[in-house]
Amino acid sequence: MKHTLSVLVENKPGVLTRVAGLFARRGFNIESLAVGQSEDPGLSRITITIDGAEHPIDQVTKQLHKLINVVKIRELDASCMVVDELMLVKVNAEGEKRTEALQIAEVFGAKIVDVERRTVVLRVVGSTQKLQALLELLQPLGVLEIVRTGIVAIARGKG
Amino acid sequence: MSQDKKLKGSESLVAALEHEGCEVIFGFPGGVAIPFYDALYDAKRLRHVLVRHEQGAAHAADGYARATGKVGVCVSTSGPGATNLVTGIANAYLDSSPLVAITWQVRSDLIGTDAFQEADITGITLPIVKHSYLVKTTAEVPQVLHEAFHIASTGRPGPVVIDIPVDVALGEIVYRDADTLDLPGYKPTVRGHIKQVRAAAKAINEAQRPVLYLGGGVISADAAPEILRLAESRRLPVATTLMGIGAFPETHELSMGMLGMHGTVTANYAVHECDLLINLGARFDDRVTGKLKAFAPHAKVIHADVDPAEIGKNVPPLIPIVGDVRQVAVGLVKELEGMEWSAERTAEWLARIAARKEEYPLQYEAPADGKLAPQLVIEEIDRVTAHDAIVCTDVGQHQMWATQYYTFTFPRQFISSGGLGTMGFGLPASIGAQIGCPDKTVVDISGDGGFQMTEQELATAMSCGLPIVVCILNNGYLGMVRQWQDLFWNKRYSCTSIETQPDFKLLAEAYGALGLTVTEKDEIEPALREALACPRPAVIDFRTSPQENVFPMVPAGKEITEMIGGQAKKTGGRTS
Numbered sequence: 001m002k003h004t005l006s007v008l009v010e011n012k013p014g015v016l017t018r019v020a021g022l023f024a025r026r027g028f029n030i031e032s033l034a035v036g037q038s039e040d041p042g043l044s045r046i047t048i049t050i051d052g053a054e055h056p057i058d059q060v061t062k063q064l065h066k067l068i069n070v071v072k073i074r075e076l077d078a079s080c081m082v083v084d085e086l087m088l089v090k091v092n093a094e095g096e097k098r099t100e101a102l103q104i105a106e107v108f109g110a111k112i113v114d115v116e117r118r119t120v121v122l123r124v125v126g127s128t129q130k131l132q133a134l135l136e137l138l139q140p141l142g143v144l145e146i147v148r149t150g151i152v153a154i155a156r157g158k159g
Numbered sequence: 160m161s162q163d164k165k166l167k168g169s170e171s172l173v174a175a176l177e178h179e180g181c182e183v184i185f186g187f188p189g190g191v192a193i194p195f196y197d198a199l200y201d202a203k204r205l206r207h208v209l210v211r212h213e214q215g216a217a218h219a220a221d222g223y224a225r226a227t228g229k230v231g232v233c234v235s236t237s238g239p240g241a242t243n244l245v246t247g248i249a250n251a252y253l254d255s256s257p258l259v260a261i262t263w264q265v266r267s268d269l270i271g272t273d274a275f276q277e278a279d280i281t282g283i284t285l286p287i288v289k290h291s292y293l294v295k296t297t298a299e300v301p302q303v304l305h306e307a308f309h310i311a312s313t314g315r316p317g318p319v320v321i322d323i324p325v326d327v328a329l330g331e332i333v334y335r336d337a338d339t340l341d342l343p344g345y346k347p348t349v350r351g352h353i354k355q356v357r358a359a360a361k362a363i364n365e366a367q368r369p370v371l372y373l374g375g376g377v378i379s380a381d382a383a384p385e386i387l388r389l390a391e392s393r394r395l396p397v398a399t400t401l402m403g404i405g406a407f408p409e410t411h412e413l414s415m416g417m418l419g420m421h422g423t424v425t426a427n428y429a430v431h432e433c434d435l436l437i438n439l440g441a442r443f444d445d446r447v448t449g450k451l452k453a454f455a456p457h458a459k460v461i462h463a464d465v466d467p468a469e470i471g472k473n474v475p476p477l478i479p480i481v482g483d484v485r486q487v488a489v490g491l492v493k494e495l496e497g498m499e500w501s502a503e504r505t506a507e508w509l510a511r512i513a514a515r516k517e518e519y520p521l522q523y524e525a526p527a528d529g530k531l532a533p534q535l536v537i538e539e540i541d542r543v544t545a546h547d548a549i550v551c552t553d554v555g556q557h558q559m560w561a562t563q564y565y566t567f568t569f570p571r572q573f574i575s576s577g578g579l580g581t582m583g584f585g586l587p588a589s590i591g592a593q594i595g596c597p598d599k600t601v602v603d604i605s606g607d608g609g610f611q612m613t614e615q616e617l618a619t620a621m622s623c624g625l626p627i628v629v630c631i632l633n634n635g636y637l638g639m640v641r642q643w644q645d646l647f648w649n650k651r652y653s654c655t656s657i658e659t660q661p662d663f664k665l666l667a668e669a670y671g672a673l674g675l676t677v678t679e680k681d682e683i684e685p686a687l688r689e690a691l692a693c694p695r696p697a698v699i700d701f702r703t704s705p706q707e708n709v710f711p712m713v714p715a716g717k718e719i720t721e722m723i724g725g726q727a728k729k730t731g732g733r734t735s
Contacts, residue, residue, distance in 0.1 A: 010344060013293065014281065021285055062468035068290040068310060071344040 008072040032150035092142030168297040169198040169328035175304040185216040189236020191325035211615040215587040217247020222588030227595035238276030253578025257316035289317030297330030305337035314347030315466040351482030360494035366435035375402030376440015382485035398426035419447040424519035443473035453718040526704030533703040537564035548600040551589040553609025556638035583612030607633040620696040634705040667698035
């Protein structure tokens with residue numbers, strides 16, 4: 001089972017190391033991690049996705065709470081959150097492949113952000129599933145490079 | 160400290176330490192620590208104890224903290240000085256001891272260049288600290304120290320590392336005492352939830368076979384008087400962990416001694432049979448529980464701890480309480496006062512426990528090789544010091560015998576490395592304990608193996624004129640490993656014989672301390688009396704039998720019912 005944690009931390013040096021290190025020490029694999037400034041310039045928000053199948057998530061959130069620089073932890077409810085991830089993909093676009101790449105991009109609402117003689121770069125934002133589906137379609141063209149931000153998530157409404 | 164005075168970073172650190180009420184620090188200088196040591200030269204109130212190895216500084220500060228309840232402080236230079244502290248920091252972390260470790264660091268602009276004596280100590284210690292700081296500016300120094308003391312000593316205590324680049328020591332600031340905290344992410348829950356406390360009180364009141372299981376949390380919360388009141392109010396039999404020793408007087412009729420791997424038969428079987436296990440400030444460590452699935456199989460569990468992460472980590476409690484153990488105990492006593500209860504409810508249980516105590520005492524026989532029984536040496540130390548010494552230990556057989564055959568009566572009396580199991584802890588810890596408690600008798604019980612890991616601190620003890628008594632149970636072996644080889648590894652004593660060693664008497668004398676060797680039973684008491692009367696450090700080399708093993712023993716990962724040793728009472732040996 002996947003868990004999405006939204007962790008509010010003090011914007012201080014070394015905080016990310018402390019958080020990431022703690023997951024490793026307690027035997028969790030981080031699947032995705034994204035960090036950036038929050039609404040408060042003194043605080044950053046980290047969105048972490050982990051697979052909690054092997055260990056109960058409870059223990060790691062409690063341990064996370066013990067880090068002095070961690071201010072708040074929230075496990076987001078999958079049915080009540082907005083999740084997005086940004087991906088840049090460089091694909092082979094020689095000859096006929098170029099048209100195909102452009103068509104696929106259009107269907108997925110992906111933007112072409114770079115065009116070269118032999119490659120194009122697509123930028124797409126969406127759920128992990130959407131990004132996966134796009135990749136599968138692009139695969140036959142020849143995917144040269146993938147860069148993903150990791151997911152960011154926010155709870156819906158005021159909750 | 161007068162306000163608005165311009166101070167260097169190093170001077171402001173001294174001022175800030177004094178402002179926190181720190182009286183003594185343990186340390187060792189080095190290149191980038193010189194500015195700080197220069198500032199110390201003029202310090203009026205702050206005392207510095209010069210150790211002979213930084214590991215000794217960390218353990219001494221830890222021993223000081225455990226003996227006094229105050230924050231212990233150690234200082235080192237960068238690189239090897241700082242890495243030598245690491246074992247001591249880990250030790251304090253595992254045993255939740257309030258320690259502030261100040262490490263000096265290479266100049267800020269050299270950090271990350273593999274400069275001379277550079278080590279990333281905040282990185283290295285990340286998994287073994289409660290918190291750490293890499294100080295960037297001189298202005299932060301007072302605030303960081305204030306926060307460090309607060310974090311180290313509140314909630315679940317633990318070590319805090321402060322790494323300070325040397326240029327920060329040289330910069331100047333207008334010094335102001337720091338008295339406010341800005342720690343939005345740190346708010347330990349102290350008061351247990353009243354609903355939970357009430358539910359726990361009800362369960363205690365209704366239990367027919369209750370056991371009170373006390374850990375180090377009772378001692379760090381200074382909760383022993385409240386715990387005594389709680390235990391007596393419902394006549395709760397008490398078992399302590401290694402870290403909980405001293406939380407409840409072992410002379411009390413409700414005391415069952417220690418539980419766990421080398422615990423008493425009475426304590427372990429009481430836990431096995433109880434219908435309510437009340438864990439206050441302990442953490443269901445594997446040395447206590449053995450095989451988790453078979454631990455306390457008939458019991459409802461109440462677990463109170465100031466650290467929420469401990470609750471449910473190993474054993475899911477029926478009634479969890481997050482809070483300071485002292486506050487929880489006060490709440491429980493208050494709730495229980497309003498409930499009806501009759502001593503008949505637990506009478507049968509207490510009778511069963513009393514009978515078992517009588518039938519299965521801790522016991523030993525005179526060793527067949529005619530050498531001293533180590534247990535007897537501890538009993539004699541106990542008798543001669545009238546249950547009143549602060550006892551520090553190393554780790555191994557002697558440590559377990561100390562728990563078994565010394566009678567502990569008050570909190571902070573037993574100072575031992577529990578979680579990390581650090582050999583070499585005893586001597587430096589006893590230095591810290593004696594400095595913290597100058598009026599107490601301090602005895603370090605050690606083995607010939609552990610003593611040799613930090614024996615250089617005898618020089619520190621000498622330089623401070625400390626009358627500590629080091630009792631080495633010298634059996635020529637790394638005894639606890641030998642015991643496991645004996646019991647579980649076909650008596651293949653691989654690398655556990657340490658017969659080649661110094662004459663400890665002469666070694667002590669070389670340091671200027673009193674050295675004694677004891678080989679016969681009737682020499683034990685006179686030697687102890689001579690050592691205790693000596694105003695200098697004393698080392699007694701007790702030549703004990705290598706054949707002796709620590710019993711009873713619940714092998715690692717086994718059930719309590721698979722205990723080795725712990726037979727019914729024999730004649731001879733100890734019977735009480």
